Amino acid sequence: MRGLDLSRAYFEECALPMLKAQFPSLLPHLAAGLTGSGSECFGFDDETSQDHDFEPGFCLFLPGEDAVDRRAAFQLERAYAKLPREFMGFRRGLMGPVGGARRGVLRTAEYFSEKTGAPDGILTVSQWLTTPDHALAEAVNGEIFYDGPGDVTRIRQRLSRYPEDIRKKKLAGQLLLMAQSGQYNYARCLRHGEMGAAQLAVCEFVKAGMQTVFLLNGVYQPFYKWSFRAMRRLPRLSLLAELMEYLLTTGNEEEQAREKQDVMEGIAADVIDEMQRQELTRAVCGDLEKHAYSVQDGIADGEIRNLHILSAV
Numbered sequence: 001m002r003g004l005d006l007s008r009a010y011f012e013e014c015a016l017p018m019l020k021a022q023f024p025s026l027l028p029h030l031a032a033g034l035t036g037s038g039s040e041c042f043g044f045d046d047e048t049s050q051d052h053d054f055e056p057g058f059c060l061f062l063p064g065e066d067a068v069d070r071r072a073a074f075q076l077e078r079a080y081a082k083l084p085r086e087f088m089g090f091r092r093g094l095m096g097p098v099g100g101a102r103r104g105v106l107r108t109a110e111y112f113s114e115k116t117g118a119p120d121g122i123l124t125v126s127q128w129l130t131t132p133d134h135a136l137a138e139a140v141n142g143e144i145f146y147d148g149p150g151d152v153t154r155i156r157q158r159l160s161r162y163p164e165d166i167r168k169k170k171l172a173g174q175l176l177l178m179a180q181s182g183q184y185n186y187a188r189c190l191r192h193g194e195m196g197a198a199q200l201a202v203c204e205f206v207k208a209g210m211q212t213v214f215l216l217n218g219v220y221q222p223f224y225k226w227s228f229r230a231m232r233r234l235p236r237l238s239l240l241a242e243l244m245e246y247l248l249t250t251g252n253e254e255e256q257a258r259e260k261q262d263v264m265e266g267i268a269a270d271v272i273d274e275m276q277r278q279e280l281t282r283a284v285c286g287d288l289e290k291h292a293y294s295v296q297d298g299i300a301d302g303e304i305r306n307l308h309i310l311s312a313v
Contacts, residue, residue, distance in 0.1 A: 001088065003040020004143055007033075010056035010087050011145050015080075022079060029068055031061040031152040035142035036115075037102055042141050044226050056087040057103035058145070061152050064109060077105045112155055115139040121155035125304060128166045129312045133211070137220035161218050165301045166312070168280065171215045172299075173313035175292035177208035178271075182264040183288055190257055198252050202260065206244045209267055213237045216274050237274055240267055 011032050019027050036059065039045040060080060062068045068076075085092050109119035115135050117127050140156045147153045162170065182205030189198035210231060214221040217234045221227055231241040243263050250256050268288050275281045275291060283294040292309065299305035 001090070002043065003038070003045045004034055004043060006056055006088060006090060007040070007058045008143065008145050010083075011058045014056075014083050014087065015058065015060075016146070018079060018083065023072075023076065026068060026072060026076070028148040029063055031108070031144060031147040031149070032058050033061075033142060033144035033146070033152070034058050034103075035140070035144070035156075036111075036138050039226060040142075041138065042222055042226060042230065044229050055092045056084075056090050057092060059103055059111070060105045061108045061111065062105060063149065063151060064107070073105060073107075080104050108152055108155070112139060112159075116159060121158035123159075125166070125301075128163060129169065129307075133214070133221040134223045137222045140220070141222075161220075162215075165299045165304045167215055167218070168295050168299045169304055169307065170312040171212060171275075171280065172292045172296040173310045174208045174212045174215065175271075175288045175295060176309055177313065178205055178212065178268065179288035179292065181205040181208065183268065186264065187261060190252065195252050198257070202247050202252075202264075205264055206247055209240070209244060209271070212271055213240055216271070216278065237270060240270060243267055 015032070019030070023030075034057075035041055060076065062073055062076070065073075083092075112121055113119045116123060116131050116139055118124075121139075123131065136159060139159050144152055144156070161167075181201045186198055186201040186205065189195075189201055210227055211221055213231060213234065213236075217236050219230075219234060222230050228241050228245060232238050243266070247260055247263060250260060252260070265286065269286060271288070272281070272286065272291060275295070280298060281291045281294040282297075283290040285291075296305060296309055
């Protein structure tokens with residue numbers, strides 16, 4: 001049983017009839033779904049995931065107090081708390097008076113402010129550049145089962161992907177980090193006999209490389225522990241996940257080091273091919289640093305383009 005399926009069934013069979021019966025005038029102002037923190041919101045949950053925070057529940061989104069005042073919100077919280085404790089063999093944990101931090105009754109503006117800093121999903125350039133990918137991913141993941149006013153759906157649509165200039169800025173920074181760590185520093189660390197530093201360079205290459213792959217797919221990278229699983233589902237460059245996992249799990253003895261360097265250059269070549277396919281770079285070489293600056297040169301907004309190349313990393 002996937003958490004999203006459990007949540008939808010719980011809402012449709014237990015909550016929606018209650019809302020129609022007890023809050024018919026409020027229902028057009030509400031939205032409900034499962035989104036935010038937790039593997040179930042990404043569809044990554046399995047039997048292991050059920051050892052904590054796995055229960056029937058959902059997010060019930062409320063607009064501002066002009067539409068749903070505090071008294072009505074409190075009544076909705078009470079009603080949510082009274083929903084069946086057990087459903088389809090799963091039992092709800094004890095909830096706080098306001099429905100808990102992840103599920104229950106939530107103000108729409110507060111939820112999106114907590115995730116992105118913007119209550120309406122309209123981010124400034126600074127917010128786009130500095131909001132972590134995993135927070136943006138949590139703002140738009142999962143499913144919305146019901147949206148009376150459509151506000152939650154519209155906000156999620158605004159946040160669904162990076163503006164193109166922001167994507168290019170982030171991509172340029174990650175490409176530069178890939179070049180520094182994998183194409184330059186890894187070999188230098190080995191020549192210095194710094195095996196630990198060499199493996200740190202590999203880690204930095206993989207971190208930047210994974211971010212690059214997500215950016216090239218136009219998808220937010222989730223929290224690190226789900227990144228490999230998410231990457232394997234991407235339509236482009238998903239096979240690089242296996243190569244990056246190899247880099248992280250292989251030692252740095254002489255023969256292994258030579259093979260890892262070849263693997264990193266192969267990853268770089270695949271990334272360059274995809275950037276050229278998307279017409280993101282004009283550079284014609286295997287040096288990721290040159291491609292980083294070429295991507296930056298393609299940013300239309302002069303203010304964003306003139307920021308330090310690593311300002312979005």
